[in-house]
Amino acid sequence: MSPDIEPITRESTAAIIARQLREAITSGVLEPGKQLGEAELAAQFQVSRGPLREAMQRLVSEGLLRSERHRGLFVIELEPADVYDIYAARAAIEYAAAVRIIRSRDTSAVAALEDALAELEQATTRDDPRAVSDADFRFHEVLVHESGSRRLVRTARTLFIETRMCLAALQHHYPDPTQRVAEHARITDAIRRGDEPAALSVIEAHMDDAVARLAPGTSLLSGSAPTIGEGGVDISG
Structure with missing residues (x-):
């Protein structure tokens, strides 16, 4: 006999709060290092502290909030070493995704x-940096999703949460947003042509460019990885 499981028809209060806080953090509305007060947030969301604490613990597990004993919860601050790690991991995942697409010869x-x-x-034709960042993020989501690999999608999910924080900052580091289009066009072209070496080269170069803009002096291609404690990166939106 199958268990009596009722379908979930709506999002829980904790999930709604977590989603809204996640969006505020990744877009830069809640700035890196900001302390989150329970009383203030409970009043703002008009909820009790129970679902709020559950939501905040979700974000702690996702790595967007850090807990300090006797002090409370704070929005994370990414260091150059964190940025390096995020983009190095993304380069590996997205190249693997590109290879799967190329070898499958999936025209769709x-x-x-x-x-x-x-x-x-x-998006670059509008005076809306947020729209450009959203479209940039969407491109990479599509690349991984279209690989057809559930494991690549699952592995990328956490990285993409942190990536949104980086993209909020990158919108201030591209004086000409068409540069972002050109970088993504090169990735698309390499995959369209089925050129695996070129796909690796352009994906690595794209990730390296982002690292260099966010953490000057750091490079994926040269292997100049910073160490933890070298200072923070301005990832406010």
Whole structure:
């Protein structure tokens, strides 16, 4: 006999709070290092402290909040070493995704990438840096999703949460947003042509460029990885 399991019809209060706080952190509305007060947030969300604490613990487990004994919860501050790790891991995951697409010869996956690239290009025509960051993020989500690998998607999920924080900062480091389009176009073109070495080269170069902009003096390609404690990175939106 199957267990009596009722379908979930709506998001829990804790999940809604977690989603809104996650968005505020990754977009830079809640700045790195900011302390989150329970009383203030409970009043703002008009909820009791129970679901609020559950939501905040979710974000602690995701790595977006850090807990300090006797002090409370704080929005994380990414150091250059964190940025290096995020983009090094992403380079490996996204290259693996690109290889799967290339070897599968899946034209629908290439078409999905081309659509995501077109969205990014369209976003750059508007005076809306947030829209550009959202379209940039969407392109990489599509790349991993279209690989068809559930494990790559699952592995990328946590990295993408931290990536949103980096993208909020990158919008201030690209004086000409069309540079972002050009970088993504090179990735799409390499995959479309089925050129695995080129895909590796352009994905690594794309990730390295982001690292260099966010943490000057750091490079994925040269292997100049910073150590923990070298100072914070301005990831406020």
